[in-house]
Amino acid sequence: MSKIADEKLAAQGRKKIEWAESRMPVLMSLREKYGKSKPLKAQRIAGCLHVTKETAVLIETLKEAGAEVSWSGCNPLSTQDDVAAALAEEGTDIYAWHGLSNEEFYWCIEQTLNFKPTLTLDDGADLIFTIHKKHPELAKEIIGGTEETTTGVHRLRAMGEEGKLLYPVIAVNDAETKWDFDNVYGTGQSTLDGIMRSTSVLFAGKTVVIAGYGHCGRGLALRASGLGANVIATEVNPIAALKATLEGHRVMKMDDAAKLGDIFITATGMKDVIIGRHFESMKDGAIVCNTGHYDLEINLNDLESLAKTKREVRANNEEYVLKNGNRIYLLAKGRLVNLAAAEGHPSEVMDMSFANQFMSMISLVENKGSLENKVHDIYAEQDCDIATLKLKTMGFSLDKLTAEQVKYLTDYAAGT
Amino acid sequence: MSKIADEKLAAQGRKKIEWAESRMPVLMSLREKYGKSKPLKAQRIAGCLHVTKETAVLIETLKEAGAEVSWSGCNPLSTQDDVAAALAEEGTDIYAWHGLSNEEFYWCIEQTLNFKPTLTLDDGADLIFTIHKKHPELAKEIIGGTEETTTGVHRLRAMGEEGKLLYPVIAVNDAETKWDFDNVYGTGQSTLDGIMRSTSVLFAGKTVVIAGYGHCGRGLALRASGLGANVIATEVNPIAALKATLEGHRVMKMDDAAKLGDIFITATGMKDVIIGRHFESMKDGAIVCNTGHYDLEINLNDLESLAKTKREVRANNEEYVLKNGNRIYLLAKGRLVNLAAAEGHPSEVMDMSFANQFMSMISLVENKGSLENKVHDIYAEQDCDIATLKLKTMGFSLDKLTAEQVKYLTDYAAGT
Amino acid sequence: MSKIADEKLAAQGRKKIEWAESRMPVLMSLREKYGKSKPLKAQRIAGCLHVTKETAVLIETLKEAGAEVSWSGCNPLSTQDDVAAALAEEGTDIYAWHGLSNEEFYWCIEQTLNFKPTLTLDDGADLIFTIHKKHPELAKEIIGGTEETTTGVHRLRAMGEEGKLLYPVIAVNDAETKWDFDNVYGTGQSTLDGIMRSTSVLFAGKTVVIAGYGHCGRGLALRASGLGANVIATEVNPIAALKATLEGHRVMKMDDAAKLGDIFITATGMKDVIIGRHFESMKDGAIVCNTGHYDLEINLNDLESLAKTKREVRANNEEYVLKNGNRIYLLAKGRLVNLAAAEGHPSEVMDMSFANQFMSMISLVENKGSLENKVHDIYAEQDCDIATLKLKTMGFSLDKLTAEQVKYLTDYAAGT
């Protein structure tokens, strides 16, 4: 059973999925391999993750490996309705449409719990929190779960340390082939892509203020300066801030940056990063958006209460005329601009992230009963295997250590 | 009178135009200034230039300055139908819609000649060629024209040198504030934007082959490497090629590059840059597009004849399965990918290009009768004035020479 | 007591030290602070670390904090004789000169053990290995040690895991304010600086082959491409290799890269990275150097046996004419080119690395008796404190979380 926006979009969605398949060679090769051995047979996977063409490739790979799947989207604005329709048409249980209300959002999650999942797959931990808060009884049958985001892992780790986690979770986010690629290169390009689609502005010559210089922020800065912008970073962490300065960027308080920016992007995982007094000191025409998981980074209440008028000027682009006469343009209602206004992370990076999701599902099943109820790192071998596969599909070659070099590697007596 | 696709799109188009106005402060300040003095009063301007939101700002500025205007699009795929509708609604004569046939294309140009223009404004020189070939009698009343593109200027200069030009033309393309910005930063960003919208692929890690390392090619290389791609340039000009190598790129023959590229972009102004044998040696999944003015750079006949099947996989993205089994993805049917699949040059660069167009129209009128029938450069002062205005709107400041420094500047006796 | 090259160089060395002091504000502020409390009083510190102007600032800071110090250089070619003379003049025990033989190198280390150290400070672990191999009895009085390099930490960790470490060691290398700055930005700039001083070649347009894409390799690639070179990376680790490709570089086997490179830089920590068959396939005029800790990365025996003739063409630059007629230029005899041909890491990065060394010495004393005999990470607070100090001296400001934001940070129940 499914609830989607419009089943007539299925053909268009199917094309999108096929396009994604052509750009995800690692996951497709795992589909081929595990489609034979079916290691997820008899598993019921509840997933709560942006319904995009890449997620569809993951879902269909999970099914090929034997799993039953029930899925919801993890963000009110990120579902691609045509992809959802294509999945529904092929018989996947899916509860997702673009423009969910908050109530509908949780209703969708609830539906995916009806078949009593044995595994959960999360992006932002809303599914796992729902289970913990409302349906703790389901946890008994759950072998484990995975989590895709920095924000989610952070919270789950805190729960794990307090002994409140009811089943083991693998931090897919922390796989090197995930966070060091998806967060840097995926968020970097797709966020700028979202800004381009919703504004069409020239980046060259603009001052771009990036709030948060973690992996996402670094990726954003790379891409913004790669497009000719002058980057200012704001940070609360001194080490991250120092990195920003050594990459050639300025670092200052948001109070100061607010006056200088042409475009603002939040990527902090923190709420209230841009608030009332910041809006008031911005230049006329400033563009404001968020690429962090939740829509709390930009304080929309503050913006609303400062505004005289508000109207949509382009898709995903709303003009707020402030009482001081200045115009502020808010993209994608402060939600993830890369998913709402573009197509989320490019298939090529999701290829690695979702290969990690897929292999982690298998790993949870294989290690059933032996993992503590806390957050676990993925296996280093899995990371390496995925990177090796990826490199090969890109046409690049590695050197190989000789036996003598391997010996040197571990021989601490050699030297000088 | 007008012929457009759908007048119901006018409201949406008007919003787009307003958005462009908010990003074109130079042209808007000229509109304000010359809206009072009306220097184009009694002039009839025939224009043939991509019907985009930025062009609409130009057209309405020309009208504010007193001119009557009649307009056609200069490329079968570049018209934004909503913008055309908004212009028509306000009473501009406009003959343009997306997806013109070749016949319709010339029919549209013909309509704009009905009111016997006194000035022509061209992008690619199709309007001026039509006058010269079919309606030379119109030339008598024409004070002069302007041309926006490298390709067009190149051809008109050749005509001028052969004494075949029937009225003077100002090479707007050659304004420093045009070619060194529009061609580099405008083409650079908007072409990559077009590729992202039509493919959603990750640039990081890709090998991007850029045919032609002129101003456009350099802009493309800046942006492609700014997004993490490895750039290969192909060239016929040794000086341009040398620049590419000193910017860190490889330069090789297309025969060699064809085997290595993931994405190919032509920006040469030349025909047959990518031909049959190149397609045959490309990797499976290669993406091919053009950002030069004409759709002759990629030889489509060769591609068609090599292909077993062909289908659209996304908007502006067609899959050709070759007889050798490889898939080639052609974007925007080999037409200008930045206009067909994105929104053309960002408003911020068109602000300068079109300020030059506007000031050149005024300049033609002011110098009526005193210009030879050849291609003229724009006035250096115009260039400087536009740059100064632009800088000011961006919030940047210049130093000013002191009297003593000005003296030093011209005093060749000073020194050492 | 000391043994140095030439005491007459003291005045020149003192100027160098003063220059370094002006560029190391963090360490200087710690000197001021702990110069009062003298937490290292009664400690005897044996150090084995490149004798540069920055090291001199560290040594004099350790002395200000109360310690007695005895020092040797950790590399035959890295000692700055004038700095050594200045230190000796002020009464530091120092055994170091440029151009040590292997025998002299170990003799110097031995001298620094005469005063029975209570703390050891290492760069490459030669001092600590000497104690473990030849003077294990000294370990009883040693509170702990520190290690500055990736290579050294790697080896010590192996020893620690095998239970063979006789006292605790703090992995200063692993401080974020060390490895993520010193290894990336310090090695990056100083290595290219060393190549420029010893060759004066233009980087723009060159193909630079970087062996190893760890932190050092990434820094080298940043700087080489920042100077206009085309970068090829070679790697054995697939994740590191993948990062290189997503930064826009090519990755291939050294067998293939050897044919393409104009300049080769090894930064792997592994021996035999460039060997005979690589030299044989290099282009005429290729430049080869190493920036890894040991001089084993380039196989010099292979080079010598392939060469017909050899001569010095510039300081730190030797020409080998191979039997095949090609000329290979070896810099700094295959030793750390950034220290031998330039001045090692710039003071600004050593400011942080050595602040970590200094604070780790204090930390070892404070935690005397409570640390296991293995390799320990530095305290995260120390890292943050140093970064905060550094940022402040650079004139940059951080945001600060509000109480409500701190609450959000730890409240895993908030969300969506």
Next chain:
Amino acid sequence: MSKIADEKLAAQGRKKIEWAESRMPVLMSLREKYGKSKPLKAQRIAGCLHVTKETAVLIETLKEAGAEVSWSGCNPLSTQDDVAAALAEEGTDIYAWHGLSNEEFYWCIEQTLNFKPTLTLDDGADLIFTIHKKHPELAKEIIGGTEETTTGVHRLRAMGEEGKLLYPVIAVNDAETKWDFDNVYGTGQSTLDGIMRSTSVLFAGKTVVIAGYGHCGRGLALRASGLGANVIATEVNPIAALKATLEGHRVMKMDDAAKLGDIFITATGMKDVIIGRHFESMKDGAIVCNTGHYDLEINLNDLESLAKTKREVRANNEEYVLKNGNRIYLLAKGRLVNLAAAEGHPSEVMDMSFANQFMSMISLVENKGSLENKVHDIYAEQDCDIATLKLKTMGFSLDKLTAEQVKYLTDYAAGT
């Protein structure tokens, strides 16, 4: 006859020249070609150009082609004494040493006029000015001259337009293979190299203020940001300034930039770019240098009069302690820092510049009597030939237009 610093340095200088030869394949191939036909036979060439290893390769190529040569250096601090010695040893008339007084500088030029030159070769136009001011009678026998710098060409063009030039001059500076390479990539790298050698500071994280965003300034900005610095440009020309902003840099008045910069580099060709009030508002520790031709860009009188004390802290690095307590570090006494503190433009770019000098000398002889007494551009073919040769030596390949493509190039009737 010669006057040099120390003839004992000849062997060392010869090695330097050989090294330069190995990096200047274009000029060496011209030497081979014209060493046979001797087109400069019976010519007497007076040259006034920095005596570096690359200039030596030019001088010896001129001699191989049949010319007699007499040479002076064109800057008091740029002569490499060992190179001068090597040239003298081989019998070149040379009058140049490092650290000339102003009086000696002109004395040297005078010596080179003794043999009544038939051709002059200038860098900064001091030789040609000396002839015009003091020895106009020599002009009768002079076929023509060449000029290497932007500054010099600017002045000579003014003289030519006023009818004051006594013989024709070829603007070697304006060859595309000169200014677009030498000025951008040569000045860019070598200036930063000079700053590194004289300060050893880390560029990453620094704010670098570049005065003048012409070709040199753009090259400096490329390299400074390539090393991780944040670049601020100052300009008087709005078009140049606009380019700086679109490359991602800030543009502001020097009054504002003075407060922000860590490192200042002047590259304007104008005097008094940094004056008293700028020094007074600089941060403690600021580094100031010049890479323009004359030492007038930084007002040294102002600096001297603001300073309490002054001392040399490193080679080419003087500390001025201002009355306000701040320390300012002046490099190379405000003279060309790339020549005084490093080795000037790398051989690879001088290869092209000097190939142009060499071919221009031949061209002057070939066109004897037919050139007007003004400044002439070099022949476009010469530019292309040199670029083609250079590319070939670098291992890169060009595409070639087919006959049909050549036809298209000139056929303005084709299209759309």
